[in-house]
Amino acid sequence: MSARLGATAAARAPLLPPPRAPAPAPPALLLRLLPCAGAGAAAGAGPGAPGGPRTRHLVQLLALLLAASGYGLLLASSALAPAQLPPLPSAAPAPAIAGPALAQQAVLPRPAAAAAAEEEEGGGEGEEEGGLDARALEAEMEARRRRVWKVCAERGLQREGEPNAWEFFIDSHHSLVWCNVFKAASTAWLYNFNLLAGYSESFLRRSLKMPLVLARARYPRPTPQQLRAALPDSLSFLIVRDPFERLLSAYRNKFEGLRNRFYRKLGREISSRQPRRASPPPPPPPPHPNAVDAGDAPDPRLPGPTFEQFVDHVIATGLRAHKPKFDEHWAPYYRFCTPCHVNFTVIAKVETLSRDEEYIIERAGLRGALLATARRRERPRKVTNRARGAKATADLVARYYATLTRAQLRDLYRIYGTDFDLFGYNASKYFDLARPDPA
Structure with missing residues (x-):
């Protein structure tokens, strides 16, 4: 399943919009709160502590509001860094062919394992052999x-x-x-x-x-x-x-x-x-x-x-x-x-x-x-x-x-x-x- 999701993400990567211009510097209050949130999350702080749930909720709300303004990378590198989330798969290059040419890929030779499995089940679609189905x-x-x-x-x-x-x-x-x-x-x-x-x-x-x-x-x-x-x-x-x-x-x-x-x-x-x-x-x-x-x-x-x-x-x-x-x-x-x-x-x-x-x-x-x-x-x-x-x-x-x-x-x-x-x-x-x- 993960491989299929990775392939989907890779296929969609070329369709993402181009990066926006750099956003202005974040407010000083947010910069002061981010380390606290990171420390509290790491130490398991209580509800009233500066790094406790309320502060984390505030940071998460601010992150959602600011993500559209280009601060997503800042949040990932500071507040979310302790969680060590897996990186997104790297974007795959766009296909070199498109339109009708893409349909021709269906008749390329299949991997041996896939061909053997399909044959064991009774065969799939007609295959090209010597230029003839x-x-x-x-x-x-x-x-x-x-x-x-x-x-x-x-x-x-x-x-x-x-x-x-x-x-x-x-x-x-x-x-x-x-x-x-x-x-x-x-x-x-x-x-x-x-x-x-x-x-x-x-x-x-x-x-x-x-x-x-x-x-x-x-x-x-x-x-x-x-x-x-x-x-x-x-x-x-x-x-x-x-x-x-x-x-x-x-x-x-x-x-x-x-x-x-x-x-x-x-x-x-x-x-x-x-x-x-x-x-x-x-x-x-x-x-x-x-x-x-x-x-x-x-x-x-x-x-x-x-x-x-x-x-x-x-x-x-x-x-x-x-x-x-x-x-x-x-x-x-x-x-x-x-x-x-x-x-x-x-x-x-x-x-x-x-x-x-x-x-x-x-x-x-x-x-x-x-x-x-x-x-x-x-x-x-x-x-x-x-x-x-x-x-x-x-x-x-x-x-x-x-x-x-x-x-x-x-x-x-x-x-x-x-x-x-x-x-x-x-x-x-x-x-x-x-x-x-x-x-």
Whole structure:
């Protein structure tokens, strides 16, 4: 209570009026009475004594009358000095901000003890986290999880098979489980998991080994039993993106330029098996093609299969094969990460990646280990991509998907439609871009 009163007094101190001009000297009678009153109070004088009750009453009356004239300090230093009253708290400086700015103080971090107490009672107002109200973000994540389970139940996917544990990373030390979806922020999170595994940033910059090879040396591929055992006590997450954008990103990265030996061979096989159609080739990509994905820029000296030929290959292996088999870079999410068998704690999206990544790091308690690194890696990506990223990606999507017919789009959607439904994406814009079916 005393601390609260002190704070109140301090807050009000700047509002006191300025000191008045010095008052004239007090009457000699008052100066003679004050020492007597002080002595009587100290010695416990009787009623008739000069320092007794009557005299004290007289002094108190005079003090009240003279306080407004500026004699308060004189009375405090002489007549009231023997009582040793505690001094008033020193005046606090006036706040440096006022008006609307004062309202912003409510979202500053609270002391740890206050936060813990409020959490124990069930939480207070929504808090800012990564620039977004924490309650709103929690509600969005819950809505994403509910949507996945609703679609899984409607399509009966929870009854088919078991989790595809092969593609998961389990970090038991940090209680973290991640399904690595290629072409959906996988490079950034392989880097994060390598940091958590103990590799230094300088080593990762110098190493000639692929990040996936380094990560698998520390995080072996788990069995379904190991995955099930790890999930209850871990924060589990996956990152998704628009399925057809991911498909285009995989095509550009693996076949435009054929820089990888495996995909160079596969590209030749696709070109030989899938006939070229009489569709116009897409215009050259924009000057900054990394807006779809870093590292997607093609090498024009090594032409590969057209996007239309690649799509025909995906359709042939995904619909017409007896047992569909997909490359890991364009396998549907529902087959690759089996979200109908794994109740992920967090479903993040590339479209809201910065916010969702920060949420994952905060929830996992890895702010000190990863957040600064994630923000450093995000800065150059913002500079190169964000200003024109959305427009450049839309331009690329329009260029490539305009080479497909609506029949091809329908077949593609039969493969990836479950992913669109599971994670709330809309494929209608692609059908608007596609060419009419040939007569």
